[in-house]
Amino acid sequence: MPRGRKQTRPIVTPIRRKCEDTGTVKQVNYKYFYIPPFDTQGGTKIPTYNPNNERKREDIPGVEVKYYHTIEGAEEAHGEGSFISNYTEDDFVR
Numbered sequence: 552m553p554r555g556r557k558q559t560r561p562i563v564t565p566i567r568r569k570c571e572d573t574g575t576v577k578q579v580n581y582k583y584f585y586i587p588p589f590d591t592q593g594g595t596k597i598p599t600y601n602p603n604n605e606r607k608r609e610d611i612p613g614v615e616v617k618y619y620h621t622i623e624g625a626e627e628a629h630g631e632g633s634f635i636s637n638y639t640e641d642d643f644v645r
Contacts, residue, residue: 571617572624581625581634584608585615 566579586608608614619625625634 566618568618570620570624572619572621572628577620579618579620581619581622583615583617583619583625583629585617586611587613 567576568579569575570577571583609616617628619628622634626632
């Protein structure tokens with residue numbers, strides 16, 4: 552029986568951006584995306600999903616991306632508990 556192929560995955564380097572809280576360049580651990588609501592009444596049309604034409608969130612006009620390296624700085628800017636998951640195991644039971 553032949554052996555299976557070695558599973559190679561790309562080595563991804565950590566993202567380093569300017570932290571919104573401290574103003575220094577650090578490794579990004581938390582991201583905050585603000586995507587404005589779409590106007591379906593004629594102004595901005597809702598983009599349709601096309602797997603052949605993938606759009607990143609940063610490419611949508613009006614999107615704000617903020618990078619943080621600590622959870623304390625992210626919660627201070629966006630409210631307490633905004634980056635913590637409050638789900639329990641019972642929420643995922645069918």
